[in-house]
Amino acid sequence: MQRFDLYQEEYHASPLENVWIEFKRSHLAVVGLIFIIIFLLITVLVPIVAPYNPDLQNTNALLLPPAWEASGSVSHLLGTDALGRDVFSRLLYGIRVTLGSSLFIVFVAMIIGVGVGALAGLLSGVRSSIVNHLFDSIMSIPTLLIAIIVVAIMGTGLYNSMFAITLALIPQFIHQTRSFVKEELSKDYVLLDKLDGASSVRIFFTSILPGMFELIVIQATIALSIAILDISALGFLSLGAQNPTIELGQMLSQSLNTAYVAPWLIALPGLVIFMMVLSVNIVGEGLRSALRNRFKH
Amino acid sequence: MIKLFIRYINLMVITIFALVLLSFMLPFFFPGDLLTNISGITPQSLEQRQALEKAFALNESIFVQFQVYLSNLFAGDWGVSSVSQLNLYDEIAYAFPATLELMLYALFVATFVGIPVGFLSGLKHHNPADMGVVTFSIVGYSFPVFWLALVFITLFCLQLEWLPMSGRIDLLFEVKHITGFVFIDIILSDLNNTKEAIENAFRHAILPTLSISIVTTCLFIRFTRRSIMDVMQKGYIIAAKSRGFTQWQIFIKHSFKNALIPILPILALQISTLVTNAMIVETIFSWPGIGNWLIQAIYQQDYPAIRAGMLVVALFVLTLTITLEFITRAIDPTKDETARAAV
Numbered sequence: 077m078q079r080f081d082l083y084q085e086e087y088h089a090s091p092l093e094n095v096w097i098e099f100k101r102s103h104l105a106v107v108g109l110i111f112i113i114i115f116l117l118i119t120v121l122v123p124i125v126a127p128y129n130p131d132l133q134n135t136n137a138l139l140l141p142p143a144w145e146a147s148g149s150v151s152h153l154l155g156t157d158a159l160g161r162d163v164f165s166r167l168l169y170g171i172r173v174t175l176g177s178s179l180f181i182v183f184v185a186m187i188i189g190v191g192v193g194a195l196a197g198l199l200s201g202v203r204s205s206i207v208n209h210l211f212d213s214i215m216s217i218p219t220l221l222i223a224i225i226v227v228a229i230m231g232t233g234l235y236n237s238m239f240a241i242t243l244a245l246i247p248q249f250i251h252q253t254r255s256f257v258k259e260e261l262s263k264d265y266v267l268l269d270k271l272d273g274a275s276s277v278r279i280f281f282t283s284i285l286p287g288m289f290e291l292i293v294i295q296a297t298i299a300l301s302i303a304i305l306d307i308s309a310l311g312f313l314s315l316g317a318q319n320p321t322i323e324l325g326q327m328l329s330q331s332l333n334t335a336y337v338a339p340w341l342i343a344l345p346g347l348v349i350f351m352m353v354l355s356v357n358i359v360g361e362g363l364r365s366a367l368r369n370r371f372k373h
Numbered sequence: 374m375i376k377l378f379i380r381y382i383n384l385m386v387i388t389i390f391a392l393v394l395l396s397f398m399l400p401f402f403f404p405g406d407l408l409t410n411i412s413g414i415t416p417q418s419l420e421q422r423q424a425l426e427k428a429f430a431l432n433e434s435i436f437v438q439f440q441v442y443l444s445n446l447f448a449g450d451w452g453v454s455s456v457s458q459l460n461l462y463d464e465i466a467y468a469f470p471a472t473l474e475l476m477l478y479a480l481f482v483a484t485f486v487g488i489p490v491g492f493l494s495g496l497k498h499h500n501p502a503d504m505g506v507v508t509f510s511i512v513g514y515s516f517p518v519f520w521l522a523l524v525f526i527t528l529f530c531l532q533l534e535w536l537p538m539s540g541r542i543d544l545l546f547e548v549k550h551i552t553g554f555v556f557i558d559i560i561l562s563d564l565n566n567t568k569e570a571i572e573n574a575f576r577h578a579i580l581p582t583l584s585i586s587i588v589t590t591c592l593f594i595r596f597t598r599r600s601i602m603d604v605m606q607k608g609y610i611i612a613a614k615s616r617g618f619t620q621w622q623i624f625i626k627h628s629f630k631n632a633l634i635p636i637l638p639i640l641a642l643q644i645s646t647l648v649t650n651a652m653i654v655e656t657i658f659s660w661p662g663i664g665n666w667l668i669q670a671i672y673q674q675d676y677p678a679i680r681a682g683m684l685v686v687a688l689f690v691l692t693l694t695i696t697l698e699f700i701t702r703a704i705d706p707t708k709d710e711t712a713r714a715a716v
Contacts, residue, residue, distance in 0.1 A: 213388045216642070216694040217687050220649040220664070224671055228679050229402045305517055309653055312519045313668060328520065339527055346520030354515035361511060 091370070095290075098366035105362025111355035115175055122172045127153070128162035130169045130322055135160050139338050157341055158334050167348055170324040173317065175352060177234065178303035181242050182296055188242075189249020190292060194284075196250060197257025198276050215247035219306050227315045234323065237316035241306045245299050252295050253288065260284045290367050297360030301353045308349050324349050374703065381699040388691050396684040397442050403676045407431070413453040413461075413677035454670070454678045461681045465663065469685060470553025471541065472662035475581055475651050482586040483593045491597025492632070496624070498602055506594060513591030518650045522584040522657045529580060537577050539659035546570045581658045585650045589643060596639050601632040634705050641697035645690055 089097065099105055118125060140156040141148045142163075148155060154163040196211070219241060226240035257280070260266060269279050310316030311325030318326070324345045331341035400410035408422065409415050411429055416422035426432055430441045445451070451461040494506040530538040541555050542548060548555065548570065549562040555578075559570045604610065605628055613623045652664025659665065663682055670678035 210391075213384075213391075213691055213695075216645050216690055218645040218649040218652070218690060220652050221667075221683055221686055224667055224679060225399070225683055228671060228674075228676065229399075229404075231404075301515070308517055309519055309649075313653065313656065315668075315671065325517075325519070328523070332523075335523075335527065336531070342520075342523050342527065346517060346523065349517045349520065350515055353517070354512060357511055357515050 094370040095363070095366050098370045099362055102362045102365070105358055105366075108355040108358030108362065111351065112359055115171060115352055115355070118168055119172045119175050122168050126165040126168045128165040130161060130166045131320075132162070133160045134162070139334065141338070142340055154344060155338075155340060157331065158338070163341065163344060166322055166327060167324070167344060169322040170327055170345060171348060171352070173234070173321060173323045174304060174307055174311075174325070174349070177238050178300055178307055181238050181245065181303045181307075182299045185242050185245035185299060186249055186292060186296055189246045190253045190288075192246070193250040193253025194257055194280050197254040197261070198280065211247045211250045215251060217244075219244040219302075220309070223306075223310055223315060232315050232318055234311075234317040234321055237307065237310040241303055241310075244306070245303065248299065249292075249295060252291060256288055256291055257284055260287065294360060294364055294367070297356055297363065301356045301360070304349065304353050304356070377699070377702055381695060381702075385692065385695050388695065389688065392684060392687050392691065393443070393446065394439075396680050397439055399680050399683075400676060403679075405674075405676070409455060410676045410680075411452065413455040413458070413675075415455070451681045452677045454675050456670075456673045456675045456678075461678060464666070464678070465681060465685050467550060467553065468661060468663045468666040469689075471555075471660060472648075472651055472655065472664060474554050475578075475585065475655065475660060475662060476647055478578060478582040479586040479589055479647060479651065482582060483589040486586075487590040487593025488597050488636075491594040492601055492624075492629075494594070495598035495601035495632075496605070496620075498598070503598075507598070510591040510594045514588050514595075516588060518584055518588060519653050519657060521587065522580070522654050525580050525584055526657070536580055537573075541577050541660060542570065542574045543577075546573060581654050581660055584654050584657075585647065588650060589647055592639075592643060592646075593636075596636050597632065600635050601628060603635075604628045604632045607631075634701070637697060637701045637704070641694045641701070644693055644697075648686065648690055 134152075134156060137149065137152060137156050138160045139158055140152050140160075142155045143150050143153050145155075152162050152164070154167065157163055157166070192211075222244050223237060223240040226236055226243070230236045230239075260283075261279075266279055266283055269283055274282070307316060308323070308325030308328075311323040311327075312329045314326070314329060316326065317323035327345045328342060331338065331345070335342055400407060403410045406415075408425055408429070408431065411431075412425050414421075414425060416425055428441075430437045449462050451465075453460055454464065457464075490506060494503040497503055526538055529536045537543070542559075546559070546564065546566070546569075547562075548558050548564070551558050551561050555574045556571060559567060559574060564570055610623060610627060613627055618626075648664075651662070652667065654660070655662040655664040656668050663686060667679065667682045667686070669675075670682060
């Protein structure tokens with residue numbers, strides 16, 4: 077259809093640009109994104125940013141309160157713990173372990189989950205039914221239970237808890253991918269591919285996967301917030317990261333001994349976990365509503 | 374309908390069988406002596422060892438061992454804890470109702486706060502009150518449960534000294550263990566100060582319930598809000614509006630029921646989160662439930678206890694999930710298996 081254009085070129089934003097335009101409209105989501113970027117920068121640049129070595133003990137300043145308290149000192153911004161270690165540096169290193177391991181877990185779970193999910197979606201009949209119900213059942217087993225079994229068999233430690241949480245996250249990716257693939261397979265453009273003689277593997281990679289990108293990203297943000305919460309929960313129960321490793325949940329459980337004298341040692345690591353999860357959730361929410369509304373304008 | 378029922382019964386039986394098989398295999402993977410892992414008893418002499426091996430058919434083929442395991446399982450003979458040497462069946466029967474109780478309180482709060490608030494804010498979406506609810510719910514489900522519980526303890530128990538910190542009831546009240554649910558037990562055990570006992574138990578329950586239910590409530594609010602917003606845009610709602618029905622009539626007759634349908638399967642998915650949270654919070658408040666018990670078992674490397682506890686919790690969660698899924702499908706036969714509500 078011919079339209080009157082004052083300007084010669086008419087610019088059409090790509091779908092991805094549309095998402096960004098829509099995402100920007102929510103200021104809260106942008107703030108969440110900035111927070112995530114700060115956390116990611118901390119994860120990468122920790123040795124440069126941290127003012128002290130996290131294991132360095134300053135025996136002259138044990139259990140120093142944060143700087144804004146009357147007896148605090150500016151040299152230790154957030155105070156020191158029971159062994160005189162700088163809390164601010166330890167928090168930064170804790171962010172590195174907690175966020176870094178969570179990102180890694182989500183990445184691995186995503187690759188495996190999407191692969192198996194695609195396979196389950198392309199299968200049909202009895203085999204598909206067995207695979208589906210099996211993974212749906214695994215999905216409903218609580219994460220903590222899987223972690224307890226893994227720890228009982230392999231012992232405690234950060235890597236073992238990461239393994240347990242990966243196991244718990246995979247079924248969600250499988251479920252989402254499988255139902256998406258099943259839905260798309262019944263659409264006309266896939267039928268067209270089939271008539272052209274494309275194999276099901278080719279259909280998946282060239283036709284279905286590009287459209288699935290957004291679904292995967294959304295699922296990954298949900299999985300990331302779950303992974304952060306679970307890693308720190310297992311660290312808190314001393315089933316996850318063990319002592320020389322600095323992990324936020326494990327820091328929290330160690331400060332329980334001094335909870336009466338130093339409540340900030342409990343408040344601060346929890347607050348950091350909360351901030352991380354909150355910013356991931358806000359960005360996920362913003363992304364979801366951006367995807368929902370992007371073609372409305 | 375009958376076909377559907379048979380399918381779900383079939384699914385349930387297969388899943389239960391897979392779980393029992395898994396729990397049978399677990400002791401082979403645990404570190405340490407296989408005989409101790411299975412029986413919970415460390416044999417002191419050769420004769421005792423041989424007797425135990427005979428009892429668990431360890432020298433027979435793996436199928437006979439499984440058979441023996443199954444018959445023991447159904448007879449209620451689940452072995453003994455390798456630390457306390459107490460009967461595991463009795464231990465679990467003591468601990469499990471406490472967890473169930475805590476979960477029921479949390480579900481109660483989540484259902485009777487979360488769903489109405491979700492409906493209200495979804496019906497009047499994009500006004501300031503709705504924005505407030507949305508913000509609150511995003512903040513609410515980002516809390517790490519264990520931290521929330523600790524903050525509550527420091528605030529309400531240590532600073533303000535309003536509420537008790539641990540346990541289900543003060544030890545002064547001699548409540549007998551009958552059903553395992555503390556309120557029912559108080560009424561049944563015929564104390565002379567029943568009223569004080571109930572009040573005391575209630576005060577003990579407030580903080581653990583609050584710590585778990587905030588996360589679940591916020592999720593319920595979000596799901597309900599999204600669901601009612603989607604339903605209100607459907608054609609039949611517009612048709613009803615054009616016939617002149619009031620907002621309230623439409624809500625009662627059409628949107629309420631239709632909005633609840635996609636919430637049910639999500640509720641089924643939330644059970645596993647709820648169980649995990651309940652288990653973590655139990656350890657913080659020393660609530661004598663299965664989560665606390667399992668975590669203690671893992672600290673003490675009590676493998677028979679881990680095996681039995683894992684089987685019970687997993688069976689409970691799976692049975693509940695499959696039942697809820699069946700109910701969802703039975704209520705809404707048009708529902709495609711893969712369709713689930715969005716957040």
